[in-house]
Amino acid sequence: MNDVLPEQTPRWQYLEGTARALLAAYAYQEIRFPVLEQTQLFKRSIGEATDIVEKEMYTFEDRNGDSLTLRPEGTACCVRAADQGALLYNQTRKLWYLGPMYRHERPQKGRYRQFYQLGVEAFGMSEADIEAELLLLCADLWQRLGIAHYLKLEINNLGSSEDRARYGAALRQFLLPHKDKLDADSQRRFDSNVLRILDSKDESTRALLADAPRLDDFVGEDSKARFAHLLELLAAAGISCERNPTLVRGLDYYNGVVFEWITDKLGAQSAVCSGGRYDALSAQLGGTRTPAVGFAMGLERVLLLLEETQAFPVGLEQTVDVYMAVVGQGVQSQALDLGRELRRSIPGLRLLTHCGGGKYNAQLKKAYASGARCALILEGEVPQTTVKLRLLDDSNTGAELPLGDVRAWLVRELGLADNQHPCAAQAAQ
Numbered sequence: 001m002n003d004v005l006p007e008q009t010p011r012w013q014y015l016e017g018t019a020r021a022l023l024a025a026y027a028y029q030e031i032r033f034p035v036l037e038q039t040q041l042f043k044r045s046i047g048e049a050t051d052i053v054e055k056e057m058y059t060f061e062d063r064n065g066d067s068l069t070l071r072p073e074g075t076a077c078c079v080r081a082a083d084q085g086a087l088l089y090n091q092t093r094k095l096w097y098l099g100p101m102y103r104h105e106r107p108q109k110g111r112y113r114q115f116y117q118l119g120v121e122a123f124g125m126s127e128a129d130i131e132a133e134l135l136l137l138c139a140d141l142w143q144r145l146g147i148a149h150y151l152k153l154e155i156n157n158l159g160s161s162e163d164r165a166r167y168g169a170a171l172r173q174f175l176l177p178h179k180d181k182l183d184a185d186s187q188r189r190f191d192s193n194v195l196r197i198l199d200s201k202d203e204s205t206r207a208l209l210a211d212a213p214r215l216d217d218f219v220g221e222d223s224k225a226r227f228a229h230l231l232e233l234l235a236a237a238g239i240s241c242e243r244n245p246t247l248v249r250g251l252d253y254y255n256g257v258v259f260e261w262i263t264d265k266l267g268a269q270s271a272v273c274s275g276g277r278y279d280a281l282s283a284q285l286g287g288t289r290t291p292a293v294g295f296a297m298g299l300e301r302v303l304l305l306l307e308e309t310q311a312f313p314v315g316l317e318q319t320v321d322v323y324m325a326v327v328g329q330g331v332q333s334q335a336l337d338l339g340r341e342l343r344r345s346i347p348g349l350r351l352l353t354h355c356g357g358g359k360y361n362a363q364l365k366k367a368y369a370s371g372a373r374c375a376l377i378l379e380g381e382v383p384q385t386t387v388k389l390r391l392l393d394d395s396n397t398g399a400e401l402p403l404g405d406v407r408a409w410l411v412r413e414l415g416l417a418d419n420q421h422p423c424a425a426q427a428a429q
């Protein structure tokens with residue numbers, strides 16, 4: 001689990017700000033739910049025989065003896081919250097959430113025990129146009145972030161849960177005579193979750209699977225027609241994708257379409273964003289029957305990709321425009337006032353007021369160290385009628401001005417009105 005230190009937070013803010021602005025443009029609504037849920041919720045949704053439930057959950061008993069779990073993902077929580085909030089009965093909803101998830105996995109680059117997901121879930125819509133919109137939204141985000149080039153969409157059709165059950169039985173029958181040649185994980189999954197064997201990275205298991213029955217041959221005509229329609233919508237929107245028949249996903253609640261946006265820039269942790277349709281989940285949890293589809297992206301992985309491809313905008317680290325040096329106790333009150341007034345009258349201005357006293361030179365050193373573009377110096381033992389201004393670049397530009405002229409000088413010299421911080425600019429879009 002990682003801390004995010006102040007040097008890193010502008011990157012997070014940029015990513016989150018860009019995503020929030022895009023979600024607002026699509027008119028999706030934010031939902032927030034607790035990080036803790038009843039353990040049962042995840043067992044019944046993700047599935048007892050999945051890696052997450054079998055070995056990755058942070059589960060403990062609370063003081064009442066109830067079994068609680070730190071959420072390993074958001075879909076189950078979102079369904080629970082939306083249903084309890086009466087959002088699902090006979091309506092459509094387009095929701096998103098952002099927050100930490102917890103899985104006790106072996107940490108490595110791109111895989112952490114606390115990681116952040118941005119999740120989007122759409123309820124009440126069973127036609128393929130909603131899947132197309134969700135994938136469009138992802139594609140737009142990659143575009144805005146400048147990483148579209150590095151992400152590839154893989155997609156598959158799992159069919160209905162009946163189709164999957166029939167296929168599972170056929171796969172089991174096919175593998176039975178070779179069961180002892182399967183890798184240990186696949187042997188374990190043979191009875192509990194046979195489809196996950198398709199996901200195996202083991203070479204001899206993969207060789208065995210070459211002649212196995214194909215899921216697509218078990219998928220019903222309706223489901224195939226829906227899938228074909230989705231592919232048409234994606235093609236018309238200019239989103240290219242690749243069919244991956246072995247993409248089955250590690251959570252049990254999916255039916256129909258599943259997909260992953262993957263990259264070859266991050267080593268083993270290649271899935272940046274994954275999701276699919278899960279029409280049976282709400283009813284299975286005892287709630288309102290409602291069709292549903294969604295995805296979640298791992299924000300650390302998006303950040304790694306931005307870093308790897310140097311796609312961060314320039315100037316992101318710069319968080320201070322003006323450093324106000326305050327030399328002498330007699331001007332402290334005036335400085336607080338002036339800072340407030342400038343922040344109010346120059347939207348987007350980031351003004352850092354020096355607190356704690358100290359000599360002129362020491363304060364100016366701090367102004368340079370802060371990365372500010374300009375120092376504003378208020379000096380004296382009594383309130384002043386003028387301030388000194390100095391650009392902290394090689395130009396040696398400076399001025400001593402009456403208080404009333406400071407605003408205009410800053411706006412002109414720093415180009416502040418139309419040069420907002422990238423986060424503020426994104427939010428305003």
Ligand code: HAM
Pocket residue numbers: 072073074075076103105110111112113114115116117119120121251271272273274275276278293294295296297298299300301
């Ligand atoms: P998931 O594939 O388990 O699906 O996780 C979604 C994304 O979260 C992954 O593609 C990956 O980017 C990121 N992720 C997963 N585990 C880790 C980790 N340990 N460290 C860093 N990043 C990680 C779900 O969670 C589903 N709830 C997605 C969904 C939403 N399906 C429908 N709606």
